[in-house]
Structure formats: C-alpha cells, structure tokens
Amino acid sequence: MESEKQNIIQLRASIMDLNEKELIANLKSDGNKEKAFQVLVKTYQERLYWHIRKIVMNHDDTDDILQNVYIKVWKNVDGFREDSSLFTWLFRIATNESLSHLQKQRRHSIVSMNEISDYLTDSLESDVYFDGDEIQKKLQLAIIQLPEKQRIVFNMKYFDEIKYEEMSEILQTSVGALKASFHFAVKKIEEFLKEERK
Amino acid sequence: MKKTDENIENWFGNLKKGQPFRVPESYFETFADRLKVRIEEEEQPNKKRSLFIYLKPILMMAASFVLVMLLVSVPIKKFFPSGKGYIAQRQLNTDSIDSASLIPATLISYFSEGQFLSAVSDVKELESDTLSTDNLADYIAANYSEYDIIANN
Structure with a gap:
C-alpha cells in the first residue's frame, strides 16, 4: 500500500516535470510564448504574491513587485538555463525584487535596519487589507x-x-x-x- | 532543531496558520490582464521620451552656452559699469596715439609748413593732453634743418 502511494507520488512528479519542460519550451518559442506565459502567470501568481506580501507587508508594493517579477521573466526567459525548477527561479527573482525594494526604501529615507522595521510596522498598521x-x-x-x-x-x-x-x-x-x-x-x-x- | 519545531507548534497552537492578509476583490482574476497591458506598454518605444533623448545633447549645449555667457557678462558689467562705452573710449585713445606716432618723417617733406602745421594741429586737437606746440617745435628743430624747410617752400 505504502509503495503504491510512493509510485503515485513519483508519477505525479514526473508528469509535473514533463509539463514544466513543455511550458519552458513554449516560453522560449516565439509562436507559443504568449500563451505559455499566461499559464505561468496563472500557475504561480498567488504563491508569489503571498511570498512577496510577507516580505514587504503592503498590498500596493506587493502588486508592483509581482508585476516587475513577471516582466523580468518575460524579458529573460530565453536565458533561463534550467539548472533549477521554474518555481525556484521565480521565487528567487521574487525574493531578490522584494529585498531590492526594501533596500530602496532604506536608501531613500536614509534609515537603518530598525527604521525598516518601523516602516514595515507602519505598513502593517495602515494596511486596510489586513484581516x-x-x-x-x-x-x-x-x-x-x-x-x-x-x-x-x-x-x-x-x-x-x-x-x-x-x-x-x-x-x-x-x-x-x-x-x-x-x-x-x-x-x-x-x-x-x-x-x-x- | 526538532525541539524548535515542536516548540513553535505549542507556542503558536492557538494561531490560525492561514494568511492574515487579504487582497482587493478580483485581484488575482484581473492580474494577468493588467500585467499584459503593462508588458505591452514596456515594449512600445516611448516617442516623447526618445525625442527628448535625441534633443538632450543640443539642449545641454545651449544651456552651457547661456551659462558661459552669463558667467562672462555679469563680471564685466560689475567691474566695468560703462561697459561698451568704456571699451570704445579705450579703442579711440589707442587709435589716436597710433596715428600720431605713425606719421612717417619722410612724408613731412612733401607737405608745406602750413599744411604740415594744420595737419599736426588737427592731431593736436585730438591729443591736446599728449602733444603740445613746444613739443612739436622741439621735434622739428631736432629733425629738420632751416634749409630743408625753406627749400621745400
């Protein structure tokens, strides 16, 4: 029973892997790029959104960063070397973009680490979308x-x-x-x- | 590390693990369309912006020229209040001195004394500060003999 479950998991993983390979191939081909990109956006948008939101707290900043992440993917997908999965690549871009955003805030307001947490606290306190x-x-x-x-x-x-x-x-x-x-x-x-x- | 994981489970046991945040209505449903619009905008070359990029060096040169002109004209106006008039006056003085000193001595022999004196008196009028009648008489006495003067008349 346990081995059967393992086999199903492995099968699912290989189907996902196959789908991902197909998706990457389509993203790199001129004819199918747009459709494949729509699939990519729909597949990962929520997970990426919440990942970014937890780093920058505020919805508007998260929306901007998420759009920037996908624009970067759109522009650079041809150079994606497939050393890692799409999920890993996207999360890495999202993390870097979010951290860059905080760095910009830090430079912009000449604030230290403590003041970044003050900035995030303010964002949280004033966030109308905090439930x-x-x-x-x-x-x-x-x-x-x-x-x-x-x-x-x-x-x-x-x-x-x-x-x-x-x-x-x-x-x-x-x-x-x-x-x-x-x-x-x-x-x-x-x-x-x-x-x-x- | 396992202890840490258990610890956190106990500590945060009362917490709902879900997201405490929410998003505006239909945010995820409309995100792909908004993103598409933004990508299209990014891919279209911005004409106004590119025109400015082309004009930028010319505008910068014009601005530099105006700045240089200002840097030159402001001190001139400050230190030489009469400006152009002062420079013209200096030019006139220089010209009159030059014309007096440039009368060649050999030419004097071709003029009569009266012509010579009237010509010199014109210069003298212009340069009354620099050349007196005595100076002129001294000059003639030193350079010309009585014979020369009489013979030429």
Whole structure:
C-alpha cells in the first residue's frame, strides 16, 4: 500500500516535470510564448504574491513587485538555463525584487535596519487589507522585528511550509544555515511575545 | 532543531496558520490582464521620451552656452559699469596715439609748413593732453634743418 502511494507520488512528479519542460519550451518559442506565459502567470501568481506580501507587508508594493517579477521573466526567459525548477527561479527573482525594494526604501529615507522595521510596522498598521485578529497581528509585529534573512526563512518555513532543500536553492544558502536561522527566529518571536504578555 | 519545531507548534497552537492578509476583490482574476497591458506598454518605444533623448545633447549645449555667457557678462558689467562705452573710449585713445606716432618723417617733406602745421594741429586737437606746440617745435628743430624747410617752400 505504502509503495503504491510512493509510485503515485513519483508519477505525479514526473508528469509535473514533463509539463514544466513543455511550458519552458513554449516560453522560449516565439509562436507559443504568449500563451505559455499566461499559464505561468496563472500557475504561480498567488504563491508569489503571498511570498512577496510577507516580505514587504503592503498590498500596493506587493502588486508592483509581482508585476516587475513577471516582466523580468518575460524579458529573460530565453536565458533561463534550467539548472533549477521554474518555481525556484521565480521565487528567487521574487525574493531578490522584494529585498531590492526594501533596500530602496532604506536608501531613500536614509534609515537603518530598525527604521525598516518601523516602516514595515507602519505598513502593517495602515494596511486596510489586513484581516488578522489580535494574536495574528502580534505575531506579524514580532516577525517584523526579525533580521531580513530570518524573517524570510521563518515565513517560508512556517506559513508556506517550503522544504529546507527547496529553500536552500531559492535563497542560495546551506540547509544548515537555514535551520539555524529558523531556530533563532523562533526564539526571538517567543521572547517578543513573552514581553508583550507582561 | 526538532525541539524548535515542536516548540513553535505549542507556542503558536492557538494561531490560525492561514494568511492574515487579504487582497482587493478580483485581484488575482484581473492580474494577468493588467500585467499584459503593462508588458505591452514596456515594449512600445516611448516617442516623447526618445525625442527628448535625441534633443538632450543640443539642449545641454545651449544651456552651457547661456551659462558661459552669463558667467562672462555679469563680471564685466560689475567691474566695468560703462561697459561698451568704456571699451570704445579705450579703442579711440589707442587709435589716436597710433596715428600720431605713425606719421612717417619722410612724408613731412612733401607737405608745406602750413599744411604740415594744420595737419599736426588737427592731431593736436585730438591729443591736446599728449602733444603740445613746444613739443612739436622741439621735434622739428631736432629733425629738420632751416634749409630743408625753406627749400621745400
């Protein structure tokens, strides 16, 4: 029974792999590029959106960044070397674009790391699209206090449940370092929430 | 690390793990269309922008020329308030000095004394500050003998 389940999983993975290869081939061909791109957008837009949103918090910034990510893909797909999966490639672009956006904010306002968390807190406080309850808001405020890398790792692991191996490819960091980042992030969030309870 | 994972599960046990954020209505349904419009915009060359790019060097040169002119004319106006008049006056003075000094001595022999004196008196009028009658008499006495003067009359 267990081996049958394994076989089904492997079969699904190979079908997905086949589909992805076909999708990449179509993205690189002039005749099918537009249709294939529509499929790519529809397939990954939600996952990418939430990944970006958790880094920059604000909906409008997320919308801009998500569009920039897809424009980059549209322009550079011919150069995609297929060393990694499309999912990994897209997430890597999305992560880099989000971090660049925060860097720009930092340069623009000549602010330090602490002030970036202030900027994100303001974004969260003024976000009309935040639907969470008090506990969720406290958790988000705790996450905002984390250093950039720990914040991304925590979100990817806790909310998106991405495997460390996949995360390692996206963030180009070793699995060990990612585990350590997650461990420290959890400790800091615990401390932050304890302080809040007092 | 396993302990950390268990810990977080206990700690955040009361939390709903879903997204606390939401998106505007029909956001994902319309995203692909909005993206398509933006890509089309990006791929169309912006005519106004390209025209500005072509004109940019000419505009910059014109601006530099105006700036240089300002840098030259402002100090001139400041330090020489009469401006053009002052320069013209200096030019006139220089010309009159030159014309007096450039009268060749050999030409004097072709004029009568009266013509010579009247010509010199014209110059003298112009340059009363620089050339007196005494100076002129001294000059003639030094360069011409009485014979020369009488013979030419």
